[in-house]
Amino acid sequence: xxxxxxxxxxxxxxxxAEVEPRLLLVHFIRENLGLTGTHIGCDTTSCGACAxxxxxxxxxxxxxxxxxxxxxxxxxVEGLANGPxxxxxxxxxxxxxxxxCGFCTPGMMMVASALLEQNPAPTDLEIREAISGNxxxxxxxxxxxxxxxxxxxxxxxxxSVAAD
Amino acid sequence: MAxxxxxxxxxxxxxxxxxEDPRFLxxxxxxxxDIKLPGMLYMDIVRSPFAHAKITNITTQPALDIPGVLxxxxxxxxxxxxxxxxxxxxxxxxxxxPVDTVMYQMQEVAAVIADSRYAAADGAAAxxxxxxxxxxxxxxFKALQDDAPILRPDREIKSNRIFxxxxxxxxxxxxxxxxxxxxxxxxMYIPRIHVASIETCGCIAQVDEVSGKLTVxxxxxxxxxxxxxxxxxxxxxxxxxxxISPDIGGGFGGKVPVYPGYxxxxxxxxxxxxPVKWIEDRSENLQxxxxxxxxxxxxxxxxxxxxxxxxxxxxTIADHGAFDAAANPSKFPAGLFSIATxxxxxxxxxxxxxxxxxxxxxxxxxxxxxxRVTEAVHMIERMVDILADEIGADAAELRFKNFIQPxxxxxKSPTGxxxxxxxxxxxxxxxxxxIGYQDLLREQxxxxxxxxxxxxxxxxxxxxxxxxxxxxxxxxxIKMFDSAEIRIHPTGSAIVRIGVQTxxxxxxxxxxxxxxxxxxxxxxxxxxxxxxxxxxxYGLGTYASRSTPTAGAATxxxxxxxxxxxxxxxxxxxxxxxxxxxxxxxxxxxxxxxxSSKSMAxxxxxxxxxxxxxxxxxxxxxxxxxxxxxxxxFGAYICVVDIDRGxxxxxxxxxxxxxxxxxxxxxxxxxxxxxxxxxxxxxxALLEEISYDEHGNIRGGTFMDYLLPTAMETPAWETGRTVxxxxxxxxxxxxxxxxxxxxAPPAIVNAVVDALSHLGVRHIDxxxxxxxxYKILEEHGAAE
Numbered sequence: 001x002x003x004x005x006x007x008x009x010x011x012x013x014x015x016x017a018e019v020e021p022r023l024l025l026v027h028f029i030r031e032n033l034g035l036t037g038t039h040i041g042c043d044t045t046s047c048g049a050c051a052x053x054x055x056x057x058x059x060x061x062x063x064x065x066x067x068x069x070x071x072x073x074x075x076x077v078e079g080l081a082n083g084p085x086x087x088x089x090x091x092x093x094x095x096x097x098x099x100x101c102g103f104c105t106p107g108m109m110m111v112a113s114a115l116l117e118q119n120p121a122p123t124d125l126e127i128r129e130a131i132s133g134n135x136x137x138x139x140x141x142x143x144x145x146x147x148x149x150x151x152x153x154x155x156x157x158x159x160s161v162a163a164d
Numbered sequence: 165m166a167x168x169x170x171x172x173x174x175x176x177x178x179x180x181x182x183x184e185d186p187r188f189l190x191x192x193x194x195x196x197x198d199i200k201l202p203g204m205l206y207m208d209i210v211r212s213p214f215a216h217a218k219i220t221n222i223t224t225q226p227a228l229d230i231p232g233v234l235x236x237x238x239x240x241x242x243x244x245x246x247x248x249x250x251x252x253x254x255x256x257x258x259x260x261x262p263v264d265t266v267m268y269q270m271q272e273v274a275a276v277i278a279d280s281r282y283a284a285a286d287g288a289a290a291x292x293x294x295x296x297x298x299x300x301x302x303x304x305f306k307a308l309q310d311d312a313p314i315l316r317p318d319r320e321i322k323s324n325r326i327f328x329x330x331x332x333x334x335x336x337x338x339x340x341x342x343x344x345x346x347x348x349x350x351x352m353y354i355p356r357i358h359v360a361s362i363e364t365c366g367c368i369a370q371v372d373e374v375s376g377k378l379t380v381x382x383x384x385x386x387x388x389x390x391x392x393x394x395x396x397x398x399x400x401x402x403x404x405x406x407x408i409s410p411d412i413g414g415g416f417g418g419k420v421p422v423y424p425g426y427x428x429x430x431x432x433x434x435x436x437x438x439p440v441k442w443i444e445d446r447s448e449n450l451q452x453x454x455x456x457x458x459x460x461x462x463x464x465x466x467x468x469x470x471x472x473x474x475x476x477x478x479x480t481i482a483d484h485g486a487f488d489a490a491a492n493p494s495k496f497p498a499g500l501f502s503i504a505t506x507x508x509x510x511x512x513x514x515x516x517x518x519x520x521x522x523x524x525x526x527x528x529x530x531x532x533x534x535x536r537v538t539e540a541v542h543m544i545e546r547m548v549d550i551l552a553d554e555i556g557a558d559a560a561e562l563r564f565k566n567f568i569q570p571x572x573x574x575x576k577s578p579t580g581x582x583x584x585x586x587x588x589x590x591x592x593x594x595x596x597x598x599i600g601y602q603d604l605l606r607e608q609x610x611x612x613x614x615x616x617x618x619x620x621x622x623x624x625x626x627x628x629x630x631x632x633x634x635x636x637x638x639x640x641x642i643k644m645f646d647s648a649e650i651r652i653h654p655t656g657s658a659i660v661r662i663g664v665q666t667x668x669x670x671x672x673x674x675x676x677x678x679x680x681x682x683x684x685x686x687x688x689x690x691x692x693x694x695x696x697x698x699x700x701x702y703g704l705g706t707y708a709s710r711s712t713p714t715a716g717a718a719t720x721x722x723x724x725x726x727x728x729x730x731x732x733x734x735x736x737x738x739x740x741x742x743x744x745x746x747x748x749x750x751x752x753x754x755x756x757x758x759x760s761s762k763s764m765a766x767x768x769x770x771x772x773x774x775x776x777x778x779x780x781x782x783x784x785x786x787x788x789x790x791x792x793x794x795x796x797x798f799g800a801y802i803c804v805v806d807i808d809r810g811x812x813x814x815x816x817x818x819x820x821x822x823x824x825x826x827x828x829x830x831x832x833x834x835x836x837x838x839x840x841x842x843x844x845x846x847x848x849a850l851l852e853e854i855s856y857d858e859h860g861n862i863r864g865g866t867f868m869d870y871l872l873p874t875a876m877e878t879p880a881w882e883t884g885r886t887v888x889x890x891x892x893x894x895x896x897x898x899x900x901x902x903x904x905x906x907x908a909p910p911a912i913v914n915a916v917v918d919a920l921s922h923l924g925v926r927h928i929d930x931x932x933x934x935x936x937x938y939k940i941l942e943e944h945g946a947a948e
Contacts, residue, residue: 001231020282027281036198037191039413041362042446046867049362077191090189094181097836101668102188103195103362103413128875135867137362137414138668140839141875 006070010035011079019066026050028066029076037077037106041135048134051107052076058114060133077106080113088154089113089147098147100138108134112148120156124149168684168750168763175681175750176895179832183692184672193411196366196383197443204368205234207429207442208284210274210291211452212266215302215523215860216315217295219264219273227276227290232283235436236291237275237428239263250397250427253420253639254497256326256488257318258526260424266295267315267486268525269860270451272424277432277440300860304460304483304520315486315521326488326519331502331579337514340475344466348550353929354539355853356458356483356524358450359531360872361667363413365453366443367426369433378433379406382426385415385665386705389639391697393422394430409695415667416844417530418454420491420707451865455524455854456531458483459539465547471557473566476505476513476578478543483527484519490528491707492535493637493644499535502579503628506544507588507798508566513578523860532844532905534629534708541625542930545910549621549917550926559622559914560596564589567624574891581628583796585888587824592624595800595822598884604804612922617807617946618817619919622800623911629899630713630795639704645790646714647701648722650679652783654772656765657689663703664715665695669837669901671711674829675719678895682723683730684750684764701786709797709899712829713890718789720894725785729771733783734762736776795890795898799823801911807919809948812938814850814916820882823903826889827896835883838904842881845908847873853931920944 003018010033017032029035029052040062041049050062053075080087089109092098099105108131115122115130122130127148128141136144174180187193224236239261242248249257261272276287301307301315307324314322341347367382378400384390387407395402412419429442444453459482466475482498484490492499498517505513519528531538552562567588568575575583595601604620611618634643647663660679666672676690694700703715727747734752735742738760745752753761762770771783804818821838828834851871855863864870889896909930916932917925923944928936941947 022282030197031200031281035191036195037193039195039363040197041364041413042867044446044866044868047362047446081190086189094185094189097182097832099185099188099668100670100836100840101361101363101412101414102184102193105188106191109189124880132874132876135362135872135874137360137416137844137872138840139836140841140843140881141878142839142881143836145875145880 004067006067008069008072008074010074011076021065021067023066024062025064025066025069026061029061035076035078039103039106041103046135048107048111049104051110051134053110053114056114056117058111077109080109087113088151091154092147092151096143096147096150098139098144104134104136108136108144112151116152116155120152120159122152170681173680173684173750174677174687176677176827176829178677178830180673180677180687180830182670182673183676184670195363195411195413196368196381199368199381199410201368201370201439204439204441205277205279205436206281206284207432207440208276208288209272209425209448210276210288210293211448212269212271212273214266214295214297215269216298216300217266218298219262219266219293220296221294222274223292226292227287230283230286230290232280233276233278233287235277236287237261237432242431247427247431250422252487252489253491254488255494258487258489260427268523269862270448270525275428275432277436300523302522302524302856302858302860304481304522307520307522315523324521326484326521327497328518329498330514330516332514333512333578334514336512337475337477340512341464341466341477344474345469346467346555347464348547348554349464350547350550350927352461352463352543352546352927354457354459354542355855355930356455356527357531357848357852358455358854358870359416359418360450360870361414361416361418364444364446364449365419365423367429368439368441369430370439371433371437373437377404377406378430379408380430381408381410383412383419384409385419385667385707387665387695387697388663388702389642389704390422392642393640407697409665412667415706416532417456417707419667421454421489421529423453447866450870451862452525454529455485455527456529457539458527461539461543463543463547465551467551469555471551471555471562471565473508473551474511476510476544478504478515480517482517482519483522483524485522485524485527487526488519488528489526491530493631493639495636496535500628501536501540503537503581503626504540504544505577505579506541507568507624507626509568509572510578515579524856530707532841533902534627537628538906538909541906542910545623545625546913546927549914553921553926560592560601563592563622563624582793583626584793584890584892586626586796586798587886587888588624588798591798591800591822591824591886594884594886595802595820599802599818599820617809617919619805619915621803621911621913621915621918623907623914624800625798625907627797627903627906628794629709629797629902630791631708631710632794633792634790642704644704645788646703646718647786647788648715648719649701649786650722650726650784652726652768654769656685656768658685660690660692660719661700662692662694662715662719663701664706664711666706669706669711670830670833674833675716677829678716678719679723682720683726709901712897713795713893713899714789714791716897717791717894718787721789722785722787725787726783729783730764730767732779733767733770733775737762737766737770792892795826795893797825797898797900797903799903799907801907803911803915805915805919807916807937809941809946812934812941814932814937816846816879816912818882819879820884821904822884822886823900824886824888825900825903826887826893826898828887829897834900837900838883839881841902841904842908843873843878844905846878846912849909849912849930849932851931
């Protein structure tokens, strides 16, 4: 079996491995690194349960080979919280009941965190557009939009405190 | 002593934040595919490209030649062990793997076991199967014709009719129709759809090499029932089978049935001696598992000229696919479809359903609804609108005129149900007021004059959930009670174990709230466990909105048993007679002497440190709750749509849901359940359908073409509620998970039809796609 080396930084830690060239990035993250918070919900790049940040941009990790990520910086749901302190996105989902079964939640939060980096004060429609590549079967989306708005307010408040 | 309020405890009616969330928010949930055991093997499945064919040969060697592939299991291997077939929940049987004939496209044909996921997939692609195609029957009406091939020659009865079932009074209904001023009639088709929980199905089977005990982690909504079925089929005693339902990424009914993959993985673990994991791909899940609906209905309403509905008659053909693997209670082959008279006080009714075999995967499983209630509600709510159109009545007025009135409860329906409680006029009035119905009617009139298409749709549905009373409800003979076990620890915290299982509904929070309120312990001090047959009390699982009506009731009853013993302990501690105590503000106090009281924490400590002589130590209880009746949640929904004349696109501008699920444990969670249910009501109304071509090829078997609603199509749901507690439930709750999925589709269809009614449109089958609407507009010269 042919293998290739891959080195990636995930949530700040560098990992090196020899992998099959066809190994999907999502399988590398879940199986090789044991970071099972990134999920798999389809086989057509439709559901977004596998969304992670790739050099800060959201991607669907089921549609990239692990070796393509060589040398890049990845962030998964496990990297969102700062120790015991939840990221404002995580707290937003908690406060606004933005999750039920929790399966789509990591992908939703990763996409939302990228959105808020780009756009600290999104409209509801901008939020809906941003998460339109992420399917949720439980929540009917309203509380996810509220959760992201909750996080956006919290992050703006933090920002203004920091600016003062 | 300070009063401990329901609010402080996190009891009934409190929007307590969910206890299960922290692990999910950090990506630390344990879903089936997150579990990895040492030495674990992986299974992949070879599936049939044909909908009906003879298997003439299977060549496994090319798969076995692939490095990492250890075994290939075929139907012949299983047949030798007597496991090629398994029983279904509906007393039919289903192939685990076919010995010589495949019955539907994507049916399991063989399984490959390998030391990695990728090797297993390579092996599955390498297995060579030769087929000889047979005549395919996809249309259930053709399946019933005399010249149709018998699809299930293995059955004693040589017919494609699985069952004929009826309810109500046929003669009285015929008479009512003969005497009626007005009769309206409509054919309706509710297409085949799929729950498509975002997590697919899967399992890990492991056999302990020392004890021989089989442990199966699986995506199941009913672990205890699965254990019993496994035991009955295999002969392994239940003490040597443990079924664990870990965190489940959505269920909605799709994780009730036993799929062949689970059984093959168990066989593979038993034969290899190693743990075996099987996880479906999405395409496999969408194309082979658990389909819902597929109901062809012919409905008629009889009424007086002024709009009093007298009678209902419905004749239904139900396409169940190749095996009757639905998950209805045993005595209800058509589920609870006879709730078809809905919220209306009819004189008489007659409904009948024929279940039919076709060359499709097994159907008839729920899609977030209680046993065929969605089909019934869709039909009656459409028919009421069709009658309104026929006699020129307002859709809301016609409903008010025909509602079962609040003073008629308990209400005996013409098909034999006893509705426990309800106040339908109040719910509809609240909905009309909240949405501004009169203003909307005026706006619609103005728009119509300008040529714009706007519609207002109403649905005033009655649900029937909480199965169910043991005299009528069982699954394979197992009565549909449910259970709870509560242990209070010495320092006043508690563990609650329940017979039902959460797939996102929040049981770990709401069941703790029940105990908090019933026993006066803070919700934070209570943990809830479920889903492990070695530790949880026996129960039938979570589906059909039954958790709160059954296991929720059991939890309250177990807590009340504990409270009864706690009273004796409190009497001992306060040195008074138990008769002198009363339960006030979540503690026992001496009547007329508020200063003299004992909290549950103090009593719990005494149960282990200072219990009276002659009393057993400890403080715990178990309850198996057999509900005296079903519960009947209801609601009034109003949908407002705008239709683009250039594209046929339907846009839901507003959707208001007024729900009544009786006593609410957690308003935040109930609102979340309604939101999710509404999205799953909108989905089949506007987007989702699984159809087949004449060869039995599935159309729409991936997320590229089976369209789940995204955040873009989904409107900002508006909600509200009325509260009519169930009179027979210990704390008045009725169940809520599915109300919105049941109630929403006809509101949407009624709105679309209303928008087009001036063109003479009276009915459109779901899903109402832009293409369907555009064609209608074109036919009527209204397209742009």
